């Protein structure tokens with residue numbers, strides 16, 4: 001495994017097996033950065049990245065032993081130019097419990113708690129722990145470093161069906177503020193908050209039309225918008241503690 005640094009430094013991206021993470025990892029590597037990524041299940045995208053020389057490490061960030069193994073696999077790298085927290089699970093809340101539910105109250109609580117805890121673990125706890133564990137390597141970058149959190153438009157407006165998800169992304173935005181205060185000027189810490197970027201395979205036409213109509217721009221722009229935002233943050237010498245909204249003007253699409 002190649003551990004020497006490219007001229008532009010090492011970028012670590014979590015959850016790069018598909019879609020946004022995969023697109024950004026491949027593009028940043030083509031631009032001359034050295035890439036290390038995490039993935040949970042093996043995908044054709046991970047095979048492509050491996051063939052291109054990207055160090056791909058299996059990790060489930062809900063498990064501390066798996067996170068520790070991921071951190072250990074990064075030990076040979078002396079410094080990190082940017083740490084990008086992309087790993088995510090868009091899990092809906094469970095349906096409301098019926099009054100005549102056969103589940104005991106404690107079982108109902110356990111089921112709801114499992115969703116809430118998993119969202120917090122992936123979106124808030126894992127970035128919190130990884131940022132702390134990898135801080136010495138970020139500080140060793142020399143020419144400045146970046147932490148970038150992928151959050152979501154719903155962190156600022158809430159969500160009726162993804163409440164636990166939205167709350168966990170809001171926690172991550174708050175961590176962005178705290179870390180930016182702690183780590184300036186050596187490390188810039190920012191969040192990128194997309195609304196709709198891309199659809200999932202099973203999304204039908206009615207859903208797509210409804211989702212597109214929520215923003216002023218009425219498009220699903222794809223992962224390139226995130227890549228452009230990452231490149232902007234990497235080259236900035238001044239932007240920190242900010243949430244970059246990629247929402248097509250959705251905040252102005254008022255009834």
Ligand SMILES: NC(=O)c1ccc[n+]([C@@H]2O[C@H](COP(=O)([O-])OP(=O)(O)OC[C@H]3O[C@@H](n4cnc5c(N)ncnc54)[C@H](OP(=O)(O)O)[C@@H]3O)[C@@H](O)[C@H]2O)c1
Nearest residue numbers: 015019020040041060061062086087088150194196197198
């Ligand atoms: N796509 C959009 O329209 C959109 C909109 C708003 C915000 N965002 C945000 O933008 C980012 C990228 O979005 P995306 O649509 O590309 O996400 P995605 O397709 O859901 O991919 C996220 C990746 O995270 C990995 N992951 C999930 N749980 C994990 C865990 N416990 N440990 C380690 N890895 C885990 C997944 O691996 P597995 O597949 O193996 O589980 C997956 O490859 C996310 O942070 C998302 O919240 C996206």
